[in-house]
Amino acid sequence: MNYKFEFRPYQRKFKRPLQTSHGIWEIREGIILRLTTDNGKIGFGEIAPIGWFGSETFLEALDYCRNLPNVISDRTIFSIPPNLPACQFGLESAWESATLKTQFKSAFSEDKTPASKSNHSGLLPGGEGALLGRQILWMQGYRTFKWKIGVLPFQRELRILQELVLALQQGTCDPPVSLRLDANGGLSLAEAEEWLKICDQLGGIIEYLEQPLPVTELQAMVGLGPRFSTAIALDESVATLPQMQSVYRQGWRGIYVIKPCIAGSPSELRQFCNSHQIDAVFSSVFETKIGRKMALKLATEIKNSSHRATGFGVDHLLESDKILELLW
Ligand SMILES: O=C(O)CCC(=O)c1ccccc1C(=O)O
Numbered sequence: 661m662n663y664k665f666e667f668r669p670y671q672r673k674f675k676r677p678l679q680t681s682h683g684i685w686e687i688r689e690g691i692i693l694r695l696t697t698d699n700g701k702i703g704f705g706e707i708a709p710i711g712w713f714g715s716e717t718f719l720e721a722l723d724y725c726r727n728l729p730n731v732i733s734d735r736t737i738f739s740i741p742p743n744l745p746a747c748q749f750g751l752e753s754a755w756e757s758a759t760l761k762t763q764f765k766s767a768f769s770e771d772k773t774p775a776s777k778s779n780h781s782g783l784l785p786g787g788e789g790a791l792l793g794r795q796i797l798w799m800q801g802y803r804t805f806k807w808k809i810g811v812l813p814f815q816r817e818l819r820i821l822q823e824l825v826l827a828l829q830q831g832t833c834d835p836p837v838s839l840r841l842d843a844n845g846g847l848s849l850a851e852a853e854e855w856l857k858i859c860d861q862l863g864g865i866i867e868y869l870e871q872p873l874p875v876t877e878l879q880a881m882v883g884l885g886p887r888f889s890t891a892i893a894l895d896e897s898v899a900t901l902p903q904m905q906s907v908y909r910q911g912w913r914g915i916y917v918i919k920p921c922i923a924g925s926p927s928e929l930r931q932f933c934n935s936h937q938i939d940a941v942f943s944s945v946f947e948t949k950i951g952r953k954m955a956l957k958l959a960t961e962i963k964n965s966s967h968r969a970t971g972f973g974v975d976h977l978l979e980s981d982k983i984l985e986l987l988w
Pocket residue numbers: 710713781782783806842844895942943944945946970971972973974
């Protein structure tokens with residue numbers, strides 16, 4: 661089968677530049693794809709790379725799209741090289757929605773009811789902003805939160821954490837409130853041990869510490885696991901499917917944060933997750949609703965991921981993606 665291939669680059673600003681231990685992020689750039697079948701069916705997809713996280717860069721993805729012909733075949737879609745995982749995701753998801761028997765009602769609509777918020781983790785603003793951010797996200801229905809650490813000096817972050825935890829512990833809640841800490845690979849081993857000790861003392865409210873050490877320190881993270889009761893989740897270390905396969909082979913049986921939009925081919929991701937009993941948390945890369953729809957579909961299909969909140973509570977950090985409707 662052949663498909664007409666069209667693409668539109670987009671830019672979306674963060675309301676406030678996002679600070680992680682990798683640096684500052686001001687604008688999310690991505691590409692919306694549209695495939696049209698011979699009989700007029702349309703499918704949308706999204707390429708939302710994060711170069712600093714281990715996928716191709718936006719420019720590499722753009723270059724790939726610019727070099728594709730106006731008409732492509734199944735062979736093109738299923739032979740994208742592994743160094744372009746966000747392109748694999750974008751094209752294959754556009755293909756899936758164009759060839760699906762029942763088409764999505766609208767590529768641009770999504771579920772925004774408050775009830776759905778409690779299944780998502782809300783990403784708190786960095787630093788002190790987390791405290792006000794928690795109040796707002798709480799009122800919106802979030803009960804799982806994530807906060808970035810390794811950004812400010814340790815003592816300051818510790819004081820904010822203590823306040824945050826006190827606020828979260830007020831009143832009772834079913835299911836219980838939980839907080840995830842994400843270091844984005846920015847801690848030293850000694851700092852990671854310090855944070856894990858503190859987490860252990862907080863009585864179970866910390867669901868996990870995410871990517872404490874850099875990608876190169878897998879064995880050290882494996883070694884931390886049994887020494888603390890707070891769980892460790894890998895994120896940067898499992899950015900793409902080949903990385904997931906590699907850390908699985910190396911014995912990682914802790915949590916995998918899966919960002920479908922940069923992981924690679926959706927069908928290969930389904931296959932990997934359904935053939936290994938991995939503890940998965942699905943997470944956003946600040947994609948638009950186009951990429952999110954496919955990412956959440958995967959999260960639902962992959963059975964063993966159901967008990968943990970998914971990390972898609974991020975829209976409050978970005979300008980609206982309404983402009984998408986004007987692309988075509
Ligand atoms: O996972 C979440 O809850 C929110 C998404 C998130 O934190 C994130 C979004 C884009 C790039 C990196 C990360 C990260 O988890 O480090």
